[in-house]
Amino acid sequence: MGFRNLIGRRLLQVIPIVVFATFVVFSLLHFVPGDPALALAGDYATKERIEEINRLYGFDRPLIVQYGVWLWHVVKGDLGISLLSSSSVFDLILQRMPNTILIAAYALIIAMIVGVSLGVLAATRVGSRLDAAITSVASLGVALPSFWLAILLVVALSLNLHLFPATGARSFIDDPAGAIRHATLPALALSTAVIAELARQVRSALIEVLSSQYVRTLRAKGLGPIAILWKHGLRNISVTLLTLVGLLVNRLLSGAVVIEAVFAIPGAGSLVAYSAINKDFPVVQGVVLVFVIMIIVINLLVDILGALLDPRVVQE
């Protein structure tokens, strides 16, 4: 089966997932106890406003029709109006998403460098003291609450040593250096759990490859350990790694919510938390929708890239 065929097939597989995911986001509003129109109108709405919302959203129509109408608005980029600020939800998310993407991408880069290195170090020295240390630190990293680590980092590196600012964010376009400086502590805190996960997964995947028959043959034929590691070990786990990155992006965006709260970063994560507390449902729906679409698209790209890297996937 050809590569183009594979992309087509993956796209087809993604469609039902997108439909279900958008339906979940849409139906969130219907889980609000009581009348959804009342929830959307807010606490101080007039009777006319509630009627207007009912007309606008068509809450009296069948659910599937409501979903269709909602989806049509979404496709056109209309995510509704914030109940708190009366500005467009789409604009709000557009303003705040870059901050979230910056810390998530920054954290992913740190995690890839540190996590993969630690995994390789441990896997090439199985049973050594270094391996034991890395495995223990990884167990610790998985259990560490990221926001607590964030607070510890603020105390140590910001309040005591004044190396990094403790709060806020800068625009990457206007002030790249400032943006990086502000994003460093959040990215460090966010990356820890991902580093731990990556180190563990890389370690076990690499151990499996390195202990396989053909690597033993290569070793017997006199191929050096570095050549084996790069040409065979890392190349073989690259697809696993790629799939893992797709999953970890999900976790990074999830973790960003709490980290943004600690560092008072005006990102999409703090927006969704603030909106959920204040019952600003259109914003909650909008942010969740944008997040899930981002994750689905990233995983699709990861899948296709994986097929490019590994000819076996195409032949499947």
Place this chain on the structure above:
Amino acid sequence: MSIEAIIATPRAVPARRSLWRLMLGDVRAVLSIGYLGLLLVVSIFAAKIAPYSPVDQNVAELLMPPSAAHWLGTDDLGRDVLSRLISGAPNSLYASTFAVSVALALGVPVGLVIGFVGGWLDEIVSRFIDALLSFPPIVLAIAVTGVLGIGLTNAMLSVGIVFAPVLARLVRAQTLIVKQAVYVDAARAFGASTSQIIIRHIVPNAIQPIIVQVTLMLAIALLAEASLSFLALGVQPPQASWGGMLARAYNYIEIAPAQMYAPGFAILLTALAFNGLGESMRVALDPTMKRR
């Protein structure tokens, strides 16, 4: 029936006794079980053990450092930190077990049914599970909590809903393996009904990986509760929770930085214990896995 399926079929009964023996020989498992047992006792008798009331305020003693009277100091409202830490324990244990129970109640039946029935039902529900797994878990939990109403029970209900697809997928995979086993064919040949096969054969054989997953999930649920309480979506004041204590401590970080250690360590140790227990069980249950 493939040869892989026969090999992959786990044996249910004889593993149980050796599981305990293996776990008792594992330092990490013993420490984890010991810590969790202690935490359970503290949680049950929290009201009796706590030296002070966790909610009584004392304006004369705000943000006091640790002393003989207050071992861990007092918070910004003059409440005893140790007492709040102790009374936060039952909330944390309740939160994680409740969330995982919700996930079990939703995920296991769905996984069993779609794995057993298969066909278009499996196809559709599996795509739905894929869709649910595409959501960032904490973000979805925050959204559902916001929709249902803020509070610990709703927050953990949301976390349980978010976890359910993970279990459903695991149970489905296990069901598919066991379904093909020879003894299930035999049971069917002897006239066992579908529900009998599910209850007497599939559930007992699929239970081991589920127990491991559930234990690991308790740690994730604990961290999720702490995160949601930190964001003021979980445990509501004046009730104590470790995540909530950290949020308060963070506000006074420049005056009383020592406030943030105790709740953080409590969360870390409990999550480590759940993870340690889960990992040890995984190793003990899986004969093919090399010892870490």
